[in-house]
Structure formats: C-alpha cells, structure tokens
Amino acid sequence: MRRVEPQAAARRRQPHAGRGRGAGTPAIGERLGRSRPPLRPAARAPLYLVELSREGLGGVGSRPAARPYVGERGRGGDRDRAPGVRGLPELAEAERPHPADDRVHAVSDARAAARAIDALRRGWPVAIAGVDGAIEVLAIESGDANRLAAFDVGEPADVLLSAGRAATLKLANQADAAVPDAPVRIARAPWLDFAAATALADPQFDLATPLKGPFRAVPVDRADAAAAALRLARIAGILPAFFVRWYEGTDALPIAAIDAHEDAGRLAIAARARLPVAEAEDAEIVAFRTPEAAGEHVALLIGQPTGAPPLVRLHSECLTGDALGSLKCDCGPQLQAALRAMRADGWGILLYLRQEGRGIGLVNKLRAYALQDQGFDTVDANTRLGFAIDARDFGVAARMLKLLGQTRIRLLTNNPEKVASLEAAGIAVAERVPHKLPPNPHNERYLATKRDRTGHQL
Numbered sequence: 001m002r003r004v005e006p007q008a009a010a011r012r013r014q015p016h017a018g019r020g021r022g023a024g025t026p027a028i029g030e031r032l033g034r035s036r037p038p039l040r041p042a043a044r045a046p047l048y049l050v051e052l053s054r055e056g057l058g059g060v061g062s063r064p065a066a067r068p069y070v071g072e073r074g075r076g077g078d079r080d081r082a083p084g085v086r087g088l089p090e091l092a093e094a095e096r097p098h099p100a101d102d103r104v105h106a107v108s109d110a111r112a113a114a115r116a117i118d119a120l121r122r123g124w125p126v127a128i129a130g131v132d133g134a135i136e137v138l139a140i141e142s143g144d145a146n147r148l149a150a151f152d153v154g155e156p157a158d159v160l161l162s163a164g165r166a167a168t169l170k171l172a173n174q175a176d177a178a179v180p181d182a183p184v185r186i187a188r189a190p191w192l193d194f195a196a197a198t199a200l201a202d203p204q205f206d207l208a209t210p211l212k213g214p215f216r217a218v219p220v221d222r223a224d225a226a227a228a229a230l231r232l233a234r235i236a237g238i239l240p241a242f243f244v245r246w247y248e249g250t251d252a253l254p255i256a257a258i259d260a261h262e263d264a265g266r267l268a269i270a271a272r273a274r275l276p277v278a279e280a281e282d283a284e285i286v287a288f289r290t291p292e293a294a295g296e297h298v299a300l301l302i303g304q305p306t307g308a309p310p311l312v313r314l315h316s317e318c319l320t321g322d323a324l325g326s327l328k329c330d331c332g333p334q335l336q337a338a339l340r341a342m343r344a345d346g347w348g349i350l351l352y353l354r355q356e357g358r359g360i361g362l363v364n365k366l367r368a369y370a371l372q373d374q375g376f377d378t379v380d381a382n383t384r385l386g387f388a389i390d391a392r393d394f395g396v397a398a399r400m401l402k403l404l405g406q407t408r409i410r411l412l413t414n415n416p417e418k419v420a421s422l423e424a425a426g427i428a429v430a431e432r433v434p435h436k437l438p439p440n441p442h443n444e445r446y447l448a449t450k451r452d453r454t455g456h457q458l
C-alpha cells in the first residue's frame with residue numbers, strides 16, 4: 001500500500017482553490033472554484049487517500065504480463081499462444097518503469113502535472129515552483145477579461161511569451177530566438193489589456209490586427225519556472241503565452257512533476273490484440289500508455305520475426321494526413337508505404353506516436369498551417385507560434401521498442417534526428433532506409449523546407 005496525499009490537499013492543489021491570495025472578485029472566484037476558505041492545517045491531517053500498489057496485486061491490474069515481440073515464428077507452437085494473440089515465449093521480461101521506491105513521489109507529482117494541464121485548458125491559474133521561487137500563470141488563450149481582473153489583484157500581471165514569438169514582435173534578438181521556446185517577459189503597459197494580450201499571443205492575426213505598443217521586455221526572473229510554464233502550454237496544446245506573477249504559496253507544481261508526466265520510462269504495454277489490416281492480415285496491435293499522460297501510443301506488428309532486425313517506422317500522428325488525405329504533407333502516403341515495405345521485407349514494426357504536429361498538438365498545427373497560408377514555411381510557422389521547430393521526444397519510441405524486445409532495428413526515415421535520438425536512447429540503428437515519396441503541388445514547398453532547413457535527407 002502507498003500513501004498518496006491528503007484528499008483535501010489533492011482537491012485544493014489545482015486550481016489553487018481557497019489559498020487566500022487576497023481580495024479577488026467573489027463572483028469570479030466562485031466560478032473558478034477559488035473562493036473556498038483555506039482549511040486549518042489540523043483539519044487536513046488525518047485523511048489520506050490510499051492506493052493499493054499494483055505490484056502488490058501481482059502485475060498491472062488485470063492485464064496480462066507484457067510479452068516482448070521477439071523470437072521465431074512457431075517457436076513453442078501456435079497452440080501455446082493466447083487465442084488471437086501472437087505470443088512469443090521465453091524472452092526477456094519487459095523492463096519495469098521505475099524501481100518500486102521511486103513510485104510514490106513520481107506518481108503523485110505526475111498526477112499533479114496532469115491536473116495543471118487540465119487547469120490551463122480551462123483558463124484556471126496554475127502555480128509552478130522553480131529553484132528561486134514560484135510563479136503563477138494564467139493562459140491567455142483560455143482566459144478572459146474577468147479572469148484577468150481577478151488575476152491582476154494587487155498589481156497588473158506581466159505577460160510571458162516565448163522567444164520565437166517575441167522575436168516576431170522585435171522584443172527578442174535573433175540570438176534569443178535561436179531557442180524559440182525560451183521564456184521572455186513583457187512589462188504590462190497600461191494599454192495591455194486582455195484583447196491586446198490576445199493579439200500578442202496569437203501570431204495568426206498579426207497581419208489583420210496591427211499591434212499596439214511599444215512593448216518592453218524585462219528580465220525573466222524565476223526563469224526555470226517560466227520555461228516550465230511554456231512547456232506545459234505545449235503539452236496542453238495551447239498557445240505558449242500567459243499572464244504571469246510571482247507566487248508565494250507553498251502548493252506550486254514542482255518542475256520535476258512535469259518531467260515525471262512526460263517520462264517515457266513510465267510507458268508500459270496496456271493491451272494487445274490481432275488487427276488484420278489491408279497490408280497484413282496477420283498484423284497485431286499493441287497499445288502503450290503511462291498512468292498519467294493522455295496520449296496512447298501504438299505499435300503495429302507486421303509479418304513474423306525473421307531473425308533479422310525489424311524494419312521500423314516512427315510515424316508521428318497527423319490527423320489531417322493520416323485520416324483526411326491531406327496533400328499538405330507526406331504523412332498519409334508515408335504511412336501506407338511503410339506498411340508495404342514491411343510486408344515486402346518479411347516483418348516490421350510501425351510505431352504510431354501520438355505526437356501530432358511534431359509535438360505541438362492539432363490546434364497549434366492548424367495555426368501553423370494558417371501561418372503557412374500567409375507565406376511562412378513550416379519552420380518559421382512553428383517558431384512564430386513560440387514552439388521549437390520539432391518538439392517531439394523520440395525517447396518514447398525507444399521505450400516502446402525496448403518493451404517489444406527490439407534493440408537493433410532498420411529505420412525507415414529521411415530524418416537524421418530520429419536516428420540520432422534512438423541511438424542516444426540505446427537502440428542500435430543498423431541501417432537507415434530512405435523513405436521518400438513523390439511530391440505533389442501542395443507539399444512541394446514543405447518537403448523542400450525539410451530538405452533545406454531541418455536536415456532531412458531528401
């Protein structure tokens with residue numbers, strides 16, 4: 001058994017309900033669930049939420065133990081397999097996500113991060129603790145003028161943007177913009193009301209909405225917490241732009257909680273089943289998830305192990321390309337071509353990674369598309385929004401391959417970064433297999449940008 005946290009504290013932590021930050025507007029505080037009076041410490045002490053350890057119950061819930069996908073066809077005989085599932089016996093046990101003694105803190109912290117992400121999307125303030133102190137942020141995208149009025153209590157909150165966005169506003173120099181997701185703080189001028197801040201946050205409307213000004217960048221104090229806030233925005237799929245103030249409470253989210261939330265090492269196999277697909281009737285699907293993060297990744301296993309390293313494709317989710325047949329990118333054709341190549345090769349593994357829009361999420365990718373409609377290329381569009389050019393973590397793919405028992409692969413890609421990231425995470429890439437498809441008039445520029453600006457071998 002493990003003790004997680006007092007129920008009252010768990011309820012109170014996000015949004016910072018009842019922490020008594022002074023005279024907020026009662027109606028708004030009520031609506032945001034923030035007006036509950038603080039509980040006296042004595043009232044919190046005895047109540048604890050208790051969870052049974054999964055290990056103690058013998059395995060992860062009622063799931064079958066993960067069986068790695070290695071070995072040879074028919075070894076042990078088909079009759080030994082669970083019905084409908086490609087089972088390959090006597091193989092290395094899947095790695096455990098964490099040593100048991102790490103788990104209590106990692107789990108509660110990572111859940112606190114999940115609550116903070118949810119709060120950001122709802123327009124609730126979130127406090128984040130750095131080494132030099134904490135900040136509190138209100139996302140501009142999900143906030144409104146009333147929430148800002150409540151947030152501004154005492155003195156007006158400044159604005160927190162990313163360097164990529166600040167550079168487009170001429171508030172950061174090129175050197176700063178080299179790290180587009182680094183934090184930049186803008187002093188709150190009297191005219192910087194909610195509407196003006198919205199225009200600052202979203203570059204899509206720069207051409208249509210001339211910005212007021214001048215704006216003045218000020219030194220970013222508590223920079224680690226500010227950078228963490230921008231990171232949380234990316235995970236939440238919102239614009240990396242906030243109102244920001246110092247926070248003196250003790251219940252701020254530690255940055256380590258965000259690390260735990262994103263920790264690929266916490267991925268485990270959640271389910272597996274047969275999935276006949278057009279390219280391979282004997283395919284098997286394996287789903288992976290962590291206890292906290294929302295995205296579930298899947299592997300599609302094609303053909304039967306031949307003893308040679310499998311042909312692997314890391315495919316990042318692209319709703320527009322994969323499901324809607326978008327011609328703006330090459331994702332849909334690449335996905336299908338990868339499955340065909342695996343079938344031709346004998347066996348392979350497609351990793352379908354929930355990293356839509358190179359990790360910035362669907363809505364932000366569509367904003368990037370709107371910027372491309374205005375003439376910016378795929379790299380500049382990401383930067384102007386305030387994101388890294390590529391925000392993906394390929395450690396996720398490395399972890400999935402290890403859980404499938406594969407540490408030596410042949411990789412279908414034109415992207416040297418995928419090779420380097422997998423190698424750095426302990427996967428030997430025996431061969432990079434080019435994965436080029438003919439351009440169309442709509443994706444020609446996109447592919448040229450990948451070749452010229454992001455090092456793709458096209």
Ligand SMILES: Nc1nc2c(ncn2[C@@H]2O[C@H](COP(=O)(O)OP(=O)(O)OP(=O)(O)O)[C@@H](O)[C@H]2O)c(=O)[nH]1
Nearest residue numbers: 315316317318329355356357358368378413414415
């Ligand atoms: N932010 C952003 N994401 C895009 C854009 N176009 C496509 N994507 C996303 O880019 C990802 C596709 O990249 P991949 O094909 O996996 O990888 P790659 O870096 O091109 O490398 P390859 O293995 O050579 O194909 C998907 O998540 C798409 O949603 C764009 O203009 N902006």
Ligand SMILES: [Zn+2]
Nearest residue numbers: 318321329331
């Ligand atoms: Zn795509």
